[in-house]
Amino acid sequence: MLPDHATRSRMSGAGKIGLAALTLTGCGGPQSVLNTAGSDARVLLTMLSVMLVGLVIIWILVNGMMLFFNQLQTGAHEERYARYLIVGGGIFFPTLVITALLVWGLSIMPDQRAPGDGLRVEVTGEQWWWRIAYWPEGAETPVIAANEIRLPVGQRVEFDLKSARVIHSFWIPALGGKMDMFPGRDTRLSLEPTEVGIFRGQCAEFCGASHALMAFHVVTMEPADFDAWLAAQAAPAMAPDGDLARRGAAIFAEQGCGACHAVRGSDASGQVGPDLTHVGSRLSLGAGILAPTLANYMAWIDHTGDIKPEVEMPAYDHLGDDELTALATYLMGLK
Known part of the structure; x- marks a missing residue:
């Protein structure tokens, strides 16, 4: 026996809710803007949430107004009343809300160009890998690594970003926003990790055949653990064993x-x-x-x-x- 229309509607609604829930479960993980582990990423997520709410309110009011006059009150309206409604509800109110959101968003934007607390990390985008150089405060020579970045929590780290040939884009979603890397020009940003963990970064600018395969792990550590790790990285390689x-x-x-x-x-x-x-x-x-x-x-x-x-x-x-x-x-x- 086939389900009636009401039953099918409930099944359809349940299916949509299930699909939405399944979709949301894919929003977490080590490379997600929703999985914040840094002060800059947390501010960006707050901006996203508030602006999304504001835009939804605009969408509901504008479309609700259209629905009301197209379906519920379809008779003639006084021209002056209609003009106020169109200008006020369709132009003035959305402009006011969007302007308020813009001003608020600019006021709390993370200062990703602020100076770091001492550690500087130089990152060069190659084809298709990452050249990493750590410059602790006062160091005369860097500690060289590749394809993996480790950072101390609770400290703002300054990144000096370079590119050897083409435009890349440096992005660690869990820690903050992205920054482009240009040949012949240095760009800079700073990030402050707040939680210990392992996250994933990615080149966010199409840079060639293996663009999608240009990623890196980011390990955030307690400061003492980071100092010990950096000291070990500065040491020469171990002799072959066996x-x-x-x-x-x-x-x-x-x-x-x-x-x-x-x-x-x-x-x-x-x-x-x-x-x-x-x-x-x-x-x-x-x-x-x-x-x-x-x-x-x-x-x-x-x-x-x-x-x-x-x-x-x-x-x-x-x-x-x-x-x-x-x-x-x-x-x-x-x-």
């Missing part, structure tokens, strides 16, 4: 990997590709797209261009499985 890792280090040198990559504490001093001194301690491989497992390290070395189209790193598909295993073991041991 015969397999030592063989991998030899293959790394034989294949000329050190011409593009640096491993501080070894003869590898290349500046073209990411610094690999502590690559084994990072939470991802290939700029936020692969989990750091042995199989993924081997696949990345063997099929680089298949995983990230048009990447500059050549694929080392001439290596055998045993050589790939040794090389991947060596890289994973660079903690």
Whole structure:
């Protein structure tokens, strides 16, 4: 027996509510503006919420007025009354509400160009990865890393943003707004994390074939933990541990990997590709797209261009499985 019209309407309404609830569950996660973990992101979310409420009020009143006069009161109206209604309800009121929201929004906008509290992080957008340099206050040389950013909570950190070739856009949704990166020009913003956690950043400006594969993890830490981590990152690479890792280090040198990559504490001093001194301690491989497992390290070395189209790193598909295993073991041991 088929359900009647009322039953079908209730089923349809329930289905819509269920679909809406299912949609909202996808709004969280490590790369969501709704999952705030910084003072700037919290202000932006407040602005979004208040402005959305204001716009909904305008929409309801304007469309309610149209519904009232089209469906409920369809007779002739006095011209003067109609003119006041159109000008006041259709022009003056929306303009007043939107202007008030704009003035309020500008007054509470996060000061993402304010100076930092000491730590400066230089980020350069490459094709398609992130070159990272940490400059603690008073430091004469930076601590070099790649494809992962770690920050102390409770401190405003200043970012110096650069681009090597094309326009990129630096964005950590959980911490704040985005900022474009231009070749030949430095841009700047500052962010203040307020919660410890792991979040995700992304290039938000189309920059080429692997734009969607240009991501990074952001780890916010207690200040003491961050200081200890930064000190460890400044140290040279650990010596290979075990015969397999030592063989991998030899293959790394034989294949000329050190011409593009640096491993501080070894003869590898290349500046073209990411610094690999502590690559084994990072939470991802290939700029936020692969989990750091042995199989993924081997696949990345063997099929680089298949995983990230048009990447500059050549694929080392001439290596055998045993050589790939040794090389991947060596890289994973660079903690």
